[in-house]
Amino acid sequence: MWGHSLNSPEIEHLIHLMARLPGLGPRSARRAALTLLKKRDTLLEPLAKAMSDAAAAIRTCPDCGNLDTQTPCAICADQRRDASIICVVADVADLWALDRSGAYRGLYHVLGGTLSALDGIGPDDLNLTRLIERVTDKTVNEVILALGATVAGQATAHYLAERLERPDLQISGLAHGVPVGGELDYLDDGTLSAAMTARRPV
Numbered sequence: 331m332w333g334h335s336l337n338s339p340e341i342e343h344l345i346h347l348m349a350r351l352p353g354l355g356p357r358s359a360r361r362a363a364l365t366l367l368k369k370r371d372t373l374l375e376p377l378a379k380a381m382s383d384a385a386a387a388i389r390t391c392p393d394c395g396n397l398d399t400q401t402p403c404a405i406c407a408d409q410r411r412d413a414s415i416i417c418v419v420a421d422v423a424d425l426w427a428l429d430r431s432g433a434y435r436g437l438y439h440v441l442g443g444t445l446s447a448l449d450g451i452g453p454d455d456l457n458l459t460r461l462i463e464r465v466t467d468k469t470v471n472e473v474i475l476a477l478g479a480t481v482a483g484q485a486t487a488h489y490l491a492e493r494l495e496r497p498d499l500q501i502s503g504l505a506h507g508v509p510v511g512g513e514l515d516y517l518d519d520g521t522l523s524a525a526m527t528a529r530r531p532v
């Protein structure tokens with residue numbers, strides 16, 4: 331796949347792994363790996379240590395699916411948050427984006443993807459069982475489906491609205507203004523805040 335190379339297997343392995351990162355193709359992975367190797371003291375070794383520390387310390391929150399060093403995560407454990415609202419997102423990146431915007435002070439639930447027949451992602455592949463358990467708790471009175479405006483996001487929102495239905499539960503979607511096909515992580519804080527504030531029942 332990488333063709334003939336004069337590089338050592340260690341370097342090729344590093345490049346190969348880096349090329350799997352989002353946004354890095356083979357060419358930019360090669361350039362990034364070379365930068366790391368040239369900046370051994372200031373970049374390569376600190377990065378290797380940061381990665382190793384993260385791998386050892388970071389866990390998936392058993393309640394919401396967030397990534398943190400503590401379980402439950404800092405968000406689930408924060409008593410100042412409004413535990414009556416759960417905002418459902420596809421990915422941890424969306425949770426981070428929403429929380430950064432400061433527009434929302436409830437709890438979250440990370441699905442780990444969206445339903446997609448095309449990619450073979452069905453309900454069993456998502457973090458759904460725990461969400462249904464959480465929503466069964468009567469202290470939860472609103473679920474916000476913040477799954478983006480993509481076809482998969484909308485299909486997932488529709489599916490969840492049916493699965494979670496309960497007479498006294500408000501199910502909301504983010505207001506329009508979220509660009510079609512837009513992923514939450516790419517939206518600026520103002521747009522996110524507006525979409526959250528103007529959320530509507532689904």
Ligand SMILES: [Zn+2]
Pocket residue numbers: 391392393394395396402403404405406407
């Ligand atoms: Zn959590």
